Amino acid sequence: MEHPKFIITSGGHLRLGMVTLHRDLLMPHEQCLGGGFYEYDYADNILLLSGKSFDYGPPRWSKVDVLQVPEAYHGIPIVYRDHWGEELNITNSFTVKYY
Numbered sequence: 001m002e003h004p005k006f007i008i009t010s011g012g013h014l015r016l017g018m019v020t021l022h023r024d025l026l027m028p029h030e031q032c033l034g035g036g037f038y039e040y041d042y043a044d045n046i047l048l049l050s051g052k053s054f055d056y057g058p059p060r061w062s063k064v065d066v067l068q069v070p071e072a073y074h075g076i077p078i079v080y081r082d083h084w085g086e087e088l089n090i091t092n093s094f095t096v097k098y099y
Helices: none
Strands: 003-009 014-019 032-041 046-050 066-069 078-081 087-089 095-098
Touching: 014 066
Parallel strands: 046 078, 066 095
Antiparallel strands: 003 014, 003 032, 032 046, 078 087
16 A cells, blocks of 8 residues: 655655655665655644655654755655654755756
8 A cells, every 4th residue: 555655865855756665766876865654734734754754764864964855845844753753854964056
């Protein structure tokens, strides 16, 4: 069954999609720095990332220098919420480049 999942690649790309497994989001020869689930929070107008990948674990944000984000999300705040409920404002904490 497909679910809205995201990964962070070793190249710093945030990749999102409706997939069965997180590894389905990887391109050939890419490494994964973790992932989780995503949803668009219409009430707060944010892209909310949460949880962890069962394949790769939680996102290892400390390994990311520049986060590469799809252009479709330009101007939308991105927030990651871990399993303890702590939030990290991605768009304020990283240099974000849109492609």
